[in-house]
Amino acid sequence: MNYLPREKAKELIRELKFPKFFVDVIDGKLNSPLDIYFGCSTLYYLNNEEQEAYRLGNILPLWEGAGGYMQYAYDVNRKDFFTFDIEDGEVSNRYTWDELIKSVIDTLIEHEHDEYENLEKAIMTVKVLLKDLNLKNFDKLAANIQSDWDNL
DSSP states (O other), rough: OOOHHHHHHHHHHHHHHTTTTHHHTTTOOOOOTHHHHHHOOGGGSSSSHHHHHHHSSSSSEEEEEEESSSSEETTTTTEEEEEEEEETEEEEEEEEHHHHHHHHHHHHHHHHHHHHHHHHHHHHHHHHHTTOOOTTTHHHHHHHHHHHHHOO
């Protein structure tokens, strides 16, 4: 990847008009349970040479998942989102914004559903948790997830 220190990443987030939520991720300002699922990417702790070793080009790391192995990033040139494992740097999946966020919402609903027996209450809790992402289509994505769950 092209070298990208934290401060430049935060500037790029603002330039791309991504939600401030991602600046908070980089700064480690999220509360539980979001901080479990949205950690500051390990890539920001690497020096120039170490970041470039990933050979991912012009990317913006957004967060890392629980455990730190799965990295979530934006490909500035392709204008899409992707995941890769920190161990090998291989791109595992590419996403549109809606596909990426749907997978995050699904994971959080699953986590919250463990806390609440009522699925609708879990969905509303996740909606509140993700309010800083300004998701205008949250209800539609959550309905799709609920439908997917109903069809299991």
